[in-house]
Amino acid sequence: MFYLYSFTLLFGGLSVINFIFSYQSKHIDAHIWSTLKFQLLMLPLFLIANMCIGYGVRFGYKSTANLGYVLVAAKCLEILISLIMGYLFLKEIPNWKTWVGLGIIVFGIVIMKQK
Secondary structure, three states: OOOHHHHHHHHHHHHHHHHHHHHHHHHOOHHHHHHHHHHHHHHEEEEHHHHHHHHHHHHHHHOOOOOHHHHHHHHHHHHHHHHHHHOOOOOOOOOOHHHHHHHHHHHHHHHHHOO
Protein backbone atom coordinates (compact mmCIF):
# COMPACT_ATOMS: atom_id res chain seq x y z
CA MET A 1 0.00 0.00 0.00
CA PHE A 2 2.95 2.30 0.66
CA TYR A 3 3.93 1.93 -3.01
CA LEU A 4 0.59 3.43 -4.03
CA TYR A 5 0.85 6.27 -1.52
CA SER A 6 4.41 7.01 -2.61
CA PHE A 7 3.61 6.98 -6.32
CA THR A 8 0.50 9.12 -5.90
CA LEU A 9 2.22 11.73 -3.73
CA LEU A 10 5.32 11.88 -5.91
CA PHE A 11 3.29 12.11 -9.11
CA GLY A 12 1.09 14.86 -7.67
CA GLY A 13 3.91 16.94 -6.22
CA LEU A 14 6.19 16.64 -9.24
CA SER A 15 3.29 17.38 -11.59
CA VAL A 16 2.43 20.58 -9.74
CA ILE A 17 6.02 21.83 -9.80
CA ASN A 18 6.53 20.98 -13.48
CA PHE A 19 3.16 22.52 -14.35
CA ILE A 20 4.08 25.79 -12.62
CA PHE A 21 7.44 26.06 -14.39
CA SER A 22 5.94 25.08 -17.74
CA TYR A 23 3.19 27.65 -17.36
CA GLN A 24 5.75 30.29 -16.39
CA SER A 25 7.95 29.60 -19.39
CA LYS A 26 5.00 29.81 -21.79
CA HIS A 27 2.74 32.53 -20.34
CA ILE A 28 4.65 34.75 -17.89
CA ASP A 29 6.69 37.65 -19.20
CA ALA A 30 10.45 37.24 -18.70
CA HIS A 31 10.82 40.56 -16.86
CA ILE A 32 11.96 40.23 -13.25
CA TRP A 33 8.91 41.82 -11.62
CA SER A 34 6.28 39.75 -13.39
CA THR A 35 8.27 36.59 -12.69
CA LEU A 36 8.72 37.55 -9.04
CA LYS A 37 5.00 38.29 -8.66
CA PHE A 38 4.11 34.94 -10.23
CA GLN A 39 6.56 33.04 -8.03
CA LEU A 40 5.25 34.74 -4.88
CA LEU A 41 1.69 33.81 -5.84
CA MET A 42 2.78 30.20 -6.39
CA LEU A 43 4.46 29.80 -2.98
CA PRO A 44 1.46 28.00 -1.41
CA LEU A 45 1.41 25.52 -4.30
CA PHE A 46 5.16 24.97 -3.98
CA LEU A 47 4.69 24.27 -0.27
CA ILE A 48 1.99 21.69 -0.95
CA ALA A 49 4.04 20.11 -3.74
CA ASN A 50 7.17 19.89 -1.58
CA MET A 51 5.17 18.27 1.22
CA CYS A 52 3.78 15.72 -1.25
CA ILE A 53 7.25 14.94 -2.57
CA GLY A 54 8.68 14.64 0.93
CA TYR A 55 5.98 12.24 2.07
CA GLY A 56 6.19 10.36 -1.23
CA VAL A 57 9.88 9.73 -0.64
CA ARG A 58 9.18 8.76 2.97
CA PHE A 59 6.49 6.23 2.01
CA GLY A 60 8.68 4.93 -0.80
CA TYR A 61 11.51 4.39 1.65
CA LYS A 62 9.17 2.58 4.03
CA SER A 63 8.08 0.22 1.26
CA THR A 64 11.51 -0.49 -0.26
CA ALA A 65 14.02 0.27 2.54
CA ASN A 66 16.30 1.64 -0.19
CA LEU A 67 16.49 5.42 -0.48
CA GLY A 68 18.60 5.38 -3.64
CA TYR A 69 15.98 3.32 -5.46
CA VAL A 70 13.19 5.69 -4.39
CA LEU A 71 15.09 8.80 -5.48
CA VAL A 72 16.08 7.34 -8.86
CA ALA A 73 12.49 6.18 -9.47
CA ALA A 74 11.24 9.67 -8.53
CA LYS A 75 13.68 11.22 -10.99
CA CYS A 76 12.48 8.87 -13.72
CA LEU A 77 8.89 9.82 -12.90
CA GLU A 78 9.86 13.49 -13.09
CA ILE A 79 11.38 12.97 -16.54
CA LEU A 80 8.14 11.38 -17.74
CA ILE A 81 6.13 14.26 -16.27
CA SER A 82 8.46 16.74 -18.00
CA LEU A 83 7.78 15.04 -21.31
CA ILE A 84 4.04 15.31 -20.69
CA MET A 85 4.31 19.00 -19.79
CA GLY A 86 6.45 19.65 -22.86
CA TYR A 87 3.74 18.15 -25.02
CA LEU A 88 0.90 19.97 -23.25
CA PHE A 89 2.48 23.42 -23.27
CA LEU A 90 4.85 23.47 -26.23
CA LYS A 91 3.51 20.59 -28.36
CA GLU A 92 6.96 18.97 -28.28
CA ILE A 93 7.01 15.33 -29.31
CA PRO A 94 9.95 13.28 -27.98
CA ASN A 95 12.19 11.70 -30.60
CA TRP A 96 13.72 8.25 -30.55
CA LYS A 97 16.77 9.40 -28.59
CA THR A 98 14.55 10.47 -25.71
CA TRP A 99 12.89 7.06 -25.58
CA VAL A 100 16.26 5.28 -25.72
CA GLY A 101 17.45 7.41 -22.79
CA LEU A 102 14.35 6.58 -20.78
CA GLY A 103 14.82 2.92 -21.59
CA ILE A 104 18.38 3.06 -20.28
CA ILE A 105 17.15 4.68 -17.06
CA VAL A 106 14.44 2.05 -16.59
CA PHE A 107 16.95 -0.72 -17.31
CA GLY A 108 19.26 0.78 -14.67
CA ILE A 109 16.43 0.85 -12.13
CA VAL A 110 15.65 -2.83 -12.84
CA ILE A 111 19.32 -3.77 -12.42
CA MET A 112 19.59 -1.72 -9.23
CA LYS A 113 16.52 -3.39 -7.74
CA GLN A 114 17.86 -6.90 -8.31
CA LYS A 115 19.71 -8.53 -5.44
